Amino acid sequence: MSETADAAYDVVVVGAGPGGFAGAVAAADAGLAVAVLDAGSAPGGQFWRQPAAALRARRPGALHHGWRTYAAWRGRFDAHVASGAVAYFAEHHVWAAERIAEGGFAVHALAGVARSSGRTVTAATLLLATGAYERQLPFPGWTLPGVVTAGGAQAQLKDSLVVPGRRVVVAGTGPLLLTVAASLVSAGAEVPAVVEAADPLRYARHPGALVRNPGKLVEGAGYAATLARYRVPVHTRHAVVEAHGDRWVEAVTVAKTDRAGRLLPGRSRTIACDALAVGYGLDAQLELAVELGCETRREPDGGWVLAVDDEQRTSVAGVWAAGESTGIGGAQLALIEGELAGASLAAAHRRRTVRGAGRQSPAAALAAGGHAGRGMPGVAAEGRASPATAATARARGTSVAPSLLLRRRSRLRAFAAALQDVHPVPGGWTDRLRDDTEVCRCEEVPLGAIRDAVTELGATEPRSAKLLTRAGMGWCQGRMCGTAVPCVVAELTGGAAPSAASPPSRPLACPVPLGILAGTGDGPAPRPT
Amino acid sequence: MNGFTRVGASPDAAFTVDVDGTPVPVVPGQTLAAALWAAGITAWRTTRGQGRPRGAFCGIGSCYDCLVVVNGVAGVRACLVRPEAGDVVRTHE
Numbered sequence: 328m329s330e331t332a333d334a335a336y337d338v339v340v341v342g343a344g345p346g347g348f349a350g351a352v353a354a355a356d357a358g359l360a361v362a363v364l365d366a367g368s369a370p371g372g373q374f375w376r377q378p379a380a381a382l383r384a385r386r387p388g389a390l391h392h393g394w395r396t397y398a399a400w401r402g403r404f405d406a407h408v409a410s411g412a413v414a415y416f417a418e419h420h421v422w423a424a425e426r427i428a429e430g431g432f433a434v435h436a437l438a439g440v441a442r443s444s445g446r447t448v449t450a451a452t453l454l455l456a457t458g459a460y461e462r463q464l465p466f467p468g469w470t471l472p473g474v475v476t477a478g479g480a481q482a483q484l485k486d487s488l489v490v491p492g493r494r495v496v497v498a499g500t501g502p503l504l505l506t507v508a509a510s511l512v513s514a515g516a517e518v519p520a521v522v523e524a525a526d527p528l529r530y531a532r533h534p535g536a537l538v539r540n541p542g543k544l545v546e547g548a549g550y551a552a553t554l555a556r557y558r559v560p561v562h563t564r565h566a567v568v569e570a571h572g573d574r575w576v577e578a579v580t581v582a583k584t585d586r587a588g589r590l591l592p593g594r595s596r597t598i599a600c601d602a603l604a605v606g607y608g609l610d611a612q613l614e615l616a617v618e619l620g621c622e623t624r625r626e627p628d629g630g631w632v633l634a635v636d637d638e639q640r641t642s643v644a645g646v647w648a649a650g651e652s653t654g655i656g657g658a659q660l661a662l663i664e665g666e667l668a669g670a671s672l673a674a675a676h677r678r679r680t681v682r683g684a685g686r687q688s689p690a691a692a693l694a695a696g697g698h699a700g701r702g703m704p705g706v707a708a709e710g711r712a713s714p715a716t717a718a719t720a721r722a723r724g725t726s727v728a729p730s731l732l733l734r735r736r737s738r739l740r741a742f743a744a745a746l747q748d749v750h751p752v753p754g755g756w757t758d759r760l761r762d763d764t765e766v767c768r769c770e771e772v773p774l775g776a777i778r779d780a781v782t783e784l785g786a787t788e789p790r791s792a793k794l795l796t797r798a799g800m801g802w803c804q805g806r807m808c809g810t811a812v813p814c815v816v817a818e819l820t821g822g823a824a825p826s827a828a829s830p831p832s833r834p835l836a837c838p839v840p841l842g843i844l845a846g847t848g849d850g851p852a853p854r855p856t
Numbered sequence: 857m858n859g860f861t862r863v864g865a866s867p868d869a870a871f872t873v874d875v876d877g878t879p880v881p882v883v884p885g886q887t888l889a890a891a892l893w894a895a896g897i898t899a900w901r902t903t904r905g906q907g908r909p910r911g912a913f914c915g916i917g918s919c920y921d922c923l924v925v926v927n928g929v930a931g932v933r934a935c936l937v938r939p940e941a942g943d944v945v946r947t948h949e
């Protein structure tokens with residue numbers, strides 16, 4: 328297995344979703360040398376995942392929202408790749424990012440889905456835009472074939488033009504459910520129902536956030552209109568009770584709940600289906616940032632995200648972050664954050680150049696100095712424009728004055744906070760678990776085993792339960808069960824389990840073949856002989 | 857209307873990939889998971905402990921439920937890999 332090492336760039340961007348590619352473009356616009364390591368086949372992340380060239384889609388945007396926005400950014404990204412300003416490494420899965428002695432960072436990635444070789448890229452600074460994955464809650468039958476995540480159903484549709492079944496029930500909670508259902512019906516699938524755990528009347532608690540974001544309301548109305556046209560009923564305050572089937576899913580039972588999420592008697596219905604697309608919001612992907620020591624914070628719905636300042640700087644010198652990993656808020660917000668991060672990176676690198684050669688290596692000086700004080704003139708305070716902002720911004724190569732971006736970021740964040748208040752992790756879901764319901768899919772750990780760990784073996788918090796049952800220790804490293812296990816343990820210990828102080832540490836962000844791990848020494852590895 | 861007509865796709869003809877001896881059609885550019893879904897196959901692996909059937913779950917490479925062996929290389933996520941003509945796929949234990 329070969330390992331290639333690259334000469335230092337000004338910045339390595341991890342992820343080419345909207346946060347990553349906007350950051351890369353903004354940084355390259357300002358003259359920085361950028362490397363982008365992206366797990367995807369093409370820039371766009373999950374939101375703008377699209378058919379591969381071989382599918383020759385004449386209207387690739389037909390299954391997308393905001394395609395024109397994407398196309399404009401993509402054009403700028405491709406131009407930078409063509410000119411060499413941006414080195415784009417597609418299908419590269421980053422498994423670790425570490426600070427190196429010479430200053431700056433080394434980022435280690437696996438090349439290709441077959442993971443046959445590795446690549447290490449070094450840079451003075453880092454922009455993490457690692458996105459999010461879907462939050463899941465177990466229920467009886469959730470491991471049946473044909474039960475998929477809502478985002479996953481949409482991802483495979485956007486990517487490969489295939490739906491997971493002919494009759495797909497969409498269930499869980501969150502704004503994603505509507506767009507997934509709309510995509511599925513527009514691609515010819517039947518959607519017998521959308522099953523939403525939340526109460527939409529809760530939106531009335533957020534008039535300000537809604538009024539500030541008319542575009543979002545229009546978007547939502549669009550999905551609602553599509554569902555109405557295809558006669559898809561949306562059952563709100565309904566929970567998934569059980570997925571039924573022998574070798575694959577054949578039906579799902581759902582039921583109306585009270586405000587606490589408890590099933591109301593006599594209000595259940597069983598819906599025949601051959602696929603069930605389910606999801607409960609998004610969890611940020613933070614493994615790389617946590618290992619670097621970046622400070623995190625909790626969102627209203629309990630999810631962990633990275634703490635960043637107005638310039639998208641994390642608490643670790645030299646590390647910026649943008650997109651869902653700094654707060655779940657959608658593609659539009661991610662673009663803005665990427666642009667802010669790129670502009671801040673450019674300003675930090677300019678200060679390094681102005682400072683000139685010193686006793687410190689340029690990379691170390693940059694990594695340390697990048698976090699000293701505010702980077703961008705014109706960023707006086709959120710929402711307050713400075714007189715020379717626009718001219719300064721143009722001179723610095725940013726597309727839009729930073730204060731304008733900050734205002735947009737503020738209102739989109741307000742909308743995201745409103746969504747999280749309307750769509751929390753629903754209560755009562757643990758009531759539906761049976762003793763043989765797998766809570767951890769990878770290691771097949773049923774509720775009964777976790778209960779035994781608590782009652783028989785004395786586990787008092789999630790970490791002990793994990794060590795005793797292997798829940799969270801499988802291939803997915805707790806992504807699918809990371810919300811469920813602490814909830815279950817808390818219930819079993821009578822609510823005494825303390826909330827974790829920080830997200831779990833995962834030194835390897837994804838599985839790495841031993842040969843590649845062995846070939847990666849301290850800092851960038853030389854090409855093996 | 858289907859996904860292909862919705863985006864106006866006009867790929868070359870599908871080729872077949874050998875999945876445990878069964879020929880499965882794959883349109884050039886598709887992921888293996890999508891090709892299996894299109895063929896009505898939603899499970900292609902059994903779990904190590906209970907021997908239960910699994911296929912693609914998260915669809916974005918996060919859950920590792922969909923693992924297959926492609927051309928002798930194990931641990932490949934079917935939801936990400938794009939097969940080529942002649943590829944041989946074996947399902948994981």
